[in-house]
Amino acid sequence: MTGRQDGGGLGPLAAGRYRWLDVDRLADDPRTRIIVCCGSGGVGKTTIAAAVGLRAAERGRHVVVLTVDPARRLAQSMGLTTLDNTPRPVAGTQTSAGGSLHAMMLDMKRTFDEIVEAHSDPDRATQILANPFYQSLSSSFAGTQEYMAMEKLGQLRRAEEWDLIVVDTPPSRSALDFLDAPQRLGRFLDGRLIRILTGPAKLGGRAYLRVLNTGFSLVTGVLTKVLGAQVLRDVQTFVTALDTMFGGFRERADDTYRLLQTPGTAFLVIAAPEPDALREASYFVERLSRDRMPLAGLIVNRVHRARATRLSAARSLAAAEMLQNGSAPGGSAGPGSGRYQLAEAALRLHAERMQLAIRERRLAEHFIAAHPAVPIAEVPARPEDVHDLDGLREIGVSLAGADDPA
Amino acid sequence: MSTRDTDWDGVRLHVVTGKGGTGKTTVAAALALALASGGRNVLLMEVEGRQGIAQLFDCPPLPYGERKVAVGPAIGPQQGGDVYALAVDPEAAFLEYLAMFYNLRHAGQALTRLGVVDFVTTLAPGLRDVLLTGKAAEAVRRRKGGKYLYDAVVMDAPPTGRIGRFLNVAAEVSGLAKVGPIRGHADTVQSVIRSPQTAVHFVTVLEEMPVQETLDGIAELRDEAHDGMQVGGIMINMMRPGVLSKTDLSAAKDGTLDEDELATGLKAAGIEESRSLAAELAADLAEDARAMDLHRRERQRLAAAGQPRYELPLVPDGMDLAGLYRLAEALRDQGAA
Numbered sequence: 001m002t003g004r005q006d007g008g009g010l011g012p013l014a015a016g017r018y019r020w021l022d023v024d025r026l027a028d029d030p031r032t033r034i035i036v037c038c039g040s041g042g043v044g045k046t047t048i049a050a051a052v053g054l055r056a057a058e059r060g061r062h063v064v065v066l067t068v069d070p071a072r073r074l075a076q077s078m079g080l081t082t083l084d085n086t087p088r089p090v091a092g093t094q095t096s097a098g099g100s101l102h103a104m105m106l107d108m109k110r111t112f113d114e115i116v117e118a119h120s121d122p123d124r125a126t127q128i129l130a131n132p133f134y135q136s137l138s139s140s141f142a143g144t145q146e147y148m149a150m151e152k153l154g155q156l157r158r159a160e161e162w163d164l165i166v167v168d169t170p171p172s173r174s175a176l177d178f179l180d181a182p183q184r185l186g187r188f189l190d191g192r193l194i195r196i197l198t199g200p201a202k203l204g205g206r207a208y209l210r211v212l213n214t215g216f217s218l219v220t221g222v223l224t225k226v227l228g229a230q231v232l233r234d235v236q237t238f239v240t241a242l243d244t245m246f247g248g249f250r251e252r253a254d255d256t257y258r259l260l261q262t263p264g265t266a267f268l269v270i271a272a273p274e275p276d277a278l279r280e281a282s283y284f285v286e287r288l289s290r291d292r293m294p295l296a297g298l299i300v301n302r303v304h305r306a307r308a309t310r311l312s313a314a315r316s317l318a319a320a321e322m323l324q325n326g327s328a329p330g331g332s333a334g335p336g337s338g339r340y341q342l343a344e345a346a347l348r349l350h351a352e353r354m355q356l357a358i359r360e361r362r363l364a365e366h367f368i369a370a371h372p373a374v375p376i377a378e379v380p381a382r383p384e385d386v387h388d389l390d391g392l393r394e395i396g397v398s399l400a401g402a403d404d405p406a
Numbered sequence: 407m408s409t410r411d412t413d414w415d416g417v418r419l420h421v422v423t424g425k426g427g428t429g430k431t432t433v434a435a436a437l438a439l440a441l442a443s444g445g446r447n448v449l450l451m452e453v454e455g456r457q458g459i460a461q462l463f464d465c466p467p468l469p470y471g472e473r474k475v476a477v478g479p480a481i482g483p484q485q486g487g488d489v490y491a492l493a494v495d496p497e498a499a500f501l502e503y504l505a506m507f508y509n510l511r512h513a514g515q516a517l518t519r520l521g522v523v524d525f526v527t528t529l530a531p532g533l534r535d536v537l538l539t540g541k542a543a544e545a546v547r548r549r550k551g552g553k554y555l556y557d558a559v560v561m562d563a564p565p566t567g568r569i570g571r572f573l574n575v576a577a578e579v580s581g582l583a584k585v586g587p588i589r590g591h592a593d594t595v596q597s598v599i600r601s602p603q604t605a606v607h608f609v610t611v612l613e614e615m616p617v618q619e620t621l622d623g624i625a626e627l628r629d630e631a632h633d634g635m636q637v638g639g640i641m642i643n644m645m646r647p648g649v650l651s652k653t654d655l656s657a658a659k660d661g662t663l664d665e666d667e668l669a670t671g672l673k674a675a676g677i678e679e680s681r682s683l684a685a686e687l688a689a690d691l692a693e694d695a696r697a698m699d700l701h702r703r704e705r706q707r708l709a710a711a712g713q714p715r716y717e718l719p720l721v722p723d724g725m726d727l728a729g730l731y732r733l734a735e736a737l738r739d740q741g742a743a
Contacts, residue, residue: 341671349691
């Protein structure tokens with residue numbers, strides 16, 4: 001499918017040289033089981049994820065939206081008031097097409113606690129949950145949130161209660177963290193240091209014994225010196241207690257990674273029409289293709305459209321200047337007289353909007369030139385944030401291209 | 407040096423936070439430039455490994471070392487001071503810490519190989535933040551020839567949602583170390599952060615979510631757990647001037663703009679099809695009026711926080727050094743630096 005012709009709007013996608021991303025076709029397709037919305041912070045991932053989920057549900061699918069950190073009013077509009085890891089039905093969803101919508105907010109610590117509880121006996125679980133290192137790992141380790149989001153995604157997928165899961169990825173420092181984090185955490189928990197700290201008892205061969213013993217005393221020496229003896233004891237208790245679960249962690253992270261690579265998964269990269277966000281989107285697109293992750297397309301969110309595109313920015317600005325200086329024919333008024341103040345204001349605003357629209361289009365064209373095969377959809381900027389299902393529906397309509405003026 | 411009064415005289419560590427997308431790094435850089443006027447030397451540091459400063463100043467990625475990236479504006483006969491930049495990397499900071507306090511430079515390499523450094527800087531509760539804020543505290547207190555090396559340090563800090571926790575170093579490590587060297591280090595850092603020498607500035611734009619996060623962040627810093635921390639200014643970024651007069655603004659909002667008047671004006675400017683154009687432009691104006699109305703509401707909400715506010719213009723066509731100087735000037739004109 002090729003891009004549609006330029007209608008009244010002058011969005012970044014008016015160029016007509018891109019492939020159009022058909023969000024409805026993607027979300028309606030029963031083979032699509034997971035949609036992952038990713039992108040850098042502040043581009044509106046959560047809102048897009050919710051809008052995609054609502055639209056798919058109202059078109060007949062059984063959808064659950066997994067969100068990580070929604071704005072308060074958006075969360076309220078979906079009936080989410082607590083972080084409780086429980087999918088709840090979203091009141092107000094139209095079910096006439098036979099679909100349904102649930103939403104849940106991720107409680108990362110609880111998700112982690114549940115893994116621990118599922119994999120160890122009650123005494124050991126209690127011991128782990130009380131350990132300060134575990135508490136740090138489960139609440140503030142860079143990567144735990146991403147890891148737990150993916151863990152939850154795997155759980156929801158296995159539950160087979162929904163036929164479409166829409167995930168809003170955690171607000172990462174960079175969009176790429178989200179792909180790396182689960183593996184990094186898995187690697188970390190399964191790593192060499194952890195093996196050393198769990199003590200020389202488990203060593204396989206003699207040759208390693210000496211090396212690892214040296215390593216062990218060096219590590220413990222430094223940790224004692226820098227952190228103190230109590231800390232070292234906590235570390236050892238922690239790793240010993242978690243020991244039984246290590247293999248499992250790595251495996252779980254790998255499983256999740258594979259789940260993301262299956263054809264039933266579709267990645268939507270979200271960006272705002274700004275240099276940083278689009279640069280991040282470019283990296284992400286490249287990374288997804290390198291990792292053979294199924295990319296569905298790019299959504300450019302908050303695009304500014306200008307009306308009356310037949311009047312160019314330069315012409316509009318010149319006309320405004322003319323009115324201001326009173327040099328318009330029959331306009332003897334002179335500067336500041338305010339005779340054509342309204343027209344002058346309208347022309348200045350028009351010039352500003354045209355310039356903004358053109359700048360955004362140029363940025364999008366750079367992206368298109370670098371990634372001509374990536375389908376694109378756009379969502380226009382709104383004056384206010386979305387607070388209710390109606391707002392989400394409107395975004396869904398824009399996403400599907402149903403509001404295109406052409 | 408500068409005899410001019412600013413709102414933050416006496417502050418030497420400026421922590422700049424903001425929601426993603428509000429231009430936190432840009433404003434931090436502009437503030438560093440503004441502070442570097444009149445021969446004062448400033449260190450601009452980032453802590454999130456994004457190399458945002460290098461991108462902004464259009465230079466190669468910063469190593470773990472302080473490097474001059476710009477010169478502050480000259481004020482009259484006074485030359486501008488230097489702006490140095492540093493991308494703090496927690497692993498490098500940890501190795502530096504080991505070398506500085508424990509003379510463990512060589513052990514550092516072995517520890518890196520074994521994954522200890524990764525462990526300590528990512529997992530040990532709060533230690534990462536202690537290392538990052540510790541570097542800032544060290545730079546603030548560094549002296550050369552009896553004088554402070556840097557007149558001010560500006561930190562491009564983590565986003566608003568994490569700032570309270572990031573700065574609350576002592577509480578963060580309390581689970582880890584009740585006594586001992588780390589605790590001592592954290593206490594030193596804390597004494598800098600919880601002092602009138604430090605101010606935490608919030609960058610926002612006039613949209614609902616960033617404003618809400620700003621207000622939440624300010625409330626958090628004012629709670630008991632953050633006792634002694636100074637809330638700084640609110641930097642309202644990417645401001646657009648309004649085009650309409652007050653009367654026209656309310657008419658545009660109500661949809662009662664006089665399209666005839668508009669069309670007459672367009673015609674006077676020599677524009678054809680002025681009638682059909684007037685209808686479209688009136689729709690633009692109505693949309694803009696609603697946006698301005700929203701801005702006004704968000705501005706009032708920010709005013710209620712009772713902190714000094716600074717307004718920074720939208721710099722069209724992308725941020726570059728010229729744009730940074732413009733923002734720096736705006737900050738100086740309004741007394742932020």
